[in-house]
Amino acid sequence: MFLLFLMHQMAIGLFRLIGALGRTMVVANTFGSFALLVVFVLGGFILARQSMHPWWIWGYWISPLSYAQNAIAVNEFLAPRWQKIRQITGRPLYLSILESRGIFTRGYWYRIGIGAMIAYTVLFNVLATLALQHLNPMGKQQAIVAEETVKEKVEGRSMSTKRKRMSVRDGLSSRNGHSARNGHRVEGMQMEELSRVQQNGVPSETAVQDKDYYATLGVNENDSKADIKSAYRKLARQFHPDVNKDPGAEQKFKDISNAYEDGAGR
Numbered sequence: 377m378f379l380l381f382l383m384h385q386m387a388i389g390l391f392r393l394i395g396a397l398g399r400t401m402v403v404a405n406t407f408g409s410f411a412l413l414v415v416f417v418l419g420g421f422i423l424a425r426q427s428m429h430p431w432w433i434w435g436y437w438i439s440p441l442s443y444a445q446n447a448i449a450v451n452e453f454l455a456p457r458w459q460k461i462r463q464i465t466g467r468p469l470y471l472s473i474l475e476s477r478g479i480f481t482r483g484y485w486y487r488i489g490i491g492a493m494i495a496y497t498v499l500f501n502v503l504a505t506l507a508l509q510h511l512n513p514m515g516k517q518q519a520i521v522a523e524e525t526v527k528e529k530v531e532g533r534s535m536s537t538k539r540k541r542m543s544v545r546d547g548l549s550s551r552n553g554h555s556a557r558n559g560h561r562v563e564g565m566q567m568e569e570l571s572r573v574q575q576n577g578v579p580s581e582t583a584v585q586d587k588d589y590y591a592t593l594g595v596n597e598n599d600s601k602a603d604i605k606s607a608y609r610k611l612a613r614q615f616h617p618d619v620n621k622d623p624g625a626e627q628k629f630k631d632i633s634n635a636y637e638d639g640a641g642r
Contacts, residue, residue: 379451379486382493383444389500390415390440396507399514420445425478440496447489449479608636 394411398404416422418432419441428436436442452458458470465472474481594607614620615629 379444379447379490379493382490382497385497386440386444386493386500389497389504393500393504393507396504396511399511403514415439415441418442420478424476427478440492443489443492446480446485447493449474449477450481450483450485450489454483604636608632 390411391408394408395404398407414435418428418435419439420436421441425433425436425442453470453474458468458473460469461467462469462472471481594611599607611632612629615625615632617626617629620629
């Protein structure tokens with residue numbers, strides 16, 4: 377069981393290294409499949425060691441599966457139940473089986489296999505760490521705005537808009553109490569302003585801010601929320617400070633974010 381656990385850790389390290397070197401799904405799948413093919417074919421159980429050409433034998437000695445196979449085979453076939461003598465050859469049964477597949481017959485190969493699995497596990501994980509640290513990602517980096525962050529900002533802006541509506545109504549009520557002498561004229565102004573608040577969701581003084589909001593995001597008033605959200609994400613990726621290093625990119629990113637936050641609750 378301990379040997380199988382070490383084989384599992386070695387395989388995880390190998391796959392991690394292939395992913396770190398490939399850096400993309402296409403490259404990792406292409407070269408990773410080729411690397412696994414070499415490891416399997418030259419591991420000793422698809423092609424026996426004595427069946428390999430002399431110029432292929434290096435693949436047998438660098439394949440981690442060859443050491444694992446030798447360790448597992450020695451651990452199993454050196455058990456007493458395989459020590460029976462064959463009448464035809466006069467040799468123990470385990471020797472005939474192991475030698476037919478080119479597997480070593482000495483018991484110390486179990487310890488060699490354990491050491492090789494530990495060494496390959498450490499080697500693969502160290503190389504994967506170095507690859508992740510020093511290799512740059514393929515393709516252009518893109519900023520991603522978390523869906524949860526956008527949702528929290530929209531909900532927060534909605535609460536702020538509700539408080540604005542309540543403050544406008546309270547202000548209208550207070551103004552109504554102090555303008556009894558001009559009742560009809562003030563009441564008409566209050567009703568007109570309240571009508572604008574109910575229709576637009578914000579006081580009429582912010583009409584200019586509405587225009588700035590649509591102009592900053594490059595959208596029209598008739599565009600849907602999905603189109604506005606898509607335009608915001610596109611601009612945010614374009615001017616994100618981690619992607620765009622221009623001097624004015626950071627300020628532009630802030631303006632875009634503020635404009636979207638101001639208009640998200642409308």
